[in-house]
Amino acid sequence: MADTTHPISLDAALAFHTLDDGGLSAPVPGHFSNGPSGLPPEKGFPFGGLLAALCAQAMRQGLSLTAPLRTLSVQYLSAARFGEQVAFRPRLLRGGRNVIYAAVEAEQDGRMTHHATGTYGLDGDAPPLAPLHRPPPSLDGLNPAATIRGPMSPHFAQHVEYRFDGGPNILGGNAGKPVIERTWMRMADRRPLDEVGLCYLLDALYPPAWTASSTPAPMTTVDLRIDILTDPTPETAPEGWAFFEFRMLDLGLGWTVDEATAWGADGSPLAISRQRRKLLPQRGA
Numbered sequence: 001m002a003d004t005t006h007p008i009s010l011d012a013a014l015a016f017h018t019l020d021d022g023g024l025s026a027p028v029p030g031h032f033s034n035g036p037s038g039l040p041p042e043k044g045f046p047f048g049g050l051l052a053a054l055c056a057q058a059m060r061q062g063l064s065l066t067a068p069l070r071t072l073s074v075q076y077l078s079a080a081r082f083g084e085q086v087a088f089r090p091r092l093l094r095g096g097r098n099v100i101y102a103a104v105e106a107e108q109d110g111r112m113t114h115h116a117t118g119t120y121g122l123d124g125d126a127p128p129l130a131p132l133h134r135p136p137p138s139l140d141g142l143n144p145a146a147t148i149r150g151p152m153s154p155h156f157a158q159h160v161e162y163r164f165d166g167g168p169n170i171l172g173g174n175a176g177k178p179v180i181e182r183t184w185m186r187m188a189d190r191r192p193l194d195e196v197g198l199c200y201l202l203d204a205l206y207p208p209a210w211t212a213s214s215t216p217a218p219m220t221t222v223d224l225r226i227d228i229l230t231d232p233t234p235e236t237a238p239e240g241w242a243f244f245e246f247r248m249l250d251l252g253l254g255w256t257v258d259e260a261t262a263w264g265a266d267g268s269p270l271a272i273s274r275q276r277r278k279l280l281p282q283r284g285a
Contacts, residue, residue: 010050010191014057016057017085023087024062024087025085028051028084030082030155032046032047033045033154037152037154037157038151041155046079046080048203048224049201051074052199053197055072055088059104059118062089062104063090063091065100068120070121070227071117073117073223074225078111080106080114086106089105090102101120103115136265159188166182168183168211170211171214171216172211174208179209180247181246182243185204185243186201186239190239192232195228195231198262198271199226201242201244202262217279218279219280220278221277222277228271229269230271242264244260246259247261255277256279257276259274
């Protein structure tokens, strides 16, 4: 059984060991499970946001990349086992002065668990033309108790501080309404927000579809794409805070597709993501 008695930080989870073949390895600690915190981690699976962050960090560290990450696309092939080393083998697909393309494959005991591609590139000198957006609600004006805690909250949520705007609405709170969840988020250890933090937080909520019904269907992520629009700064993400909006786009034919947007404190867009999940067969169905 995975150990959850001594939680570690995201930075500690991203500390790789170098393999003899030049690859990198790291375990998946049990307290990054997406299973309920009141149950053993093995009742869930390794949290996809952590795996995305590991992929991004493995490409940056393994290939000595310095340009900012702009797009990360992850496919989840099979569930990794908790506590055992996952090997990451990054490779450069194409380098250049303006855009760099990279990929990484992750495996455990010879079985590929997930792989990712990354696009890296420097920003230009032209000023950005950001889409108009109303500023997020005041962080201080929201109830600190509006969070997700308790035995049914996922293990990975212990690493996140939430401040919901009108939620949380899990288990039917959005029935008959637009399936949207809005919340301020930051890492619980208050680390400055960066690209790996965005990769983690853009997946650090229950599926929006679970707010549309009191009996949510089990599902698993198969694809996650993240586009970083603007690198967060202490000004746009003060004390690590950013505002997130999670929205269900589609649910049907055995799939659900969600979209998430991260906004800076000034209303500037930081990142967007799109996630495709497969609905799992129900027992007895």
